Amino acid sequence: MELIILTAREEVDDRVKALNLGVDDYMIKPFSSKELTARIHARERNMYPELMGEVIRGPFRIEDTSS
Structure with a gap:
């Protein structure tokens, strides 16, 4: 599982x-x-490099529009 924190806290600390603590992105x-x-797309590419085109995880769908 990948975890991206979305926050208003902007201090470097x-x-x-x-x-x-294990967050993958901030x-x-x-x-x-x-x-x-x-x-999110970058995380999916890194986790599942064998997948091309469309990745669906729960309610999220990411389409590879680069090709």
């Missing part, structure tokens, strides 16, 4: 603590939905 609000989608 908060980010370092979260990452050291985004500070306000954030771009395009950036969040790109980060």
Whole structure:
């Protein structure tokens, strides 16, 4: 399971603590939905490199539009 934190806490110490506790990514609000989608897509590519095209995880669907 991958974990991306979405938070208003922007101190470096908060980010370092979260990452050291096992968070995979950390985004500070306000954030771009395009950036969040790109980060999720990057995580999926890293977790499932054998998959191409579309990845569906629960209510989320990510389409590879690069091809």
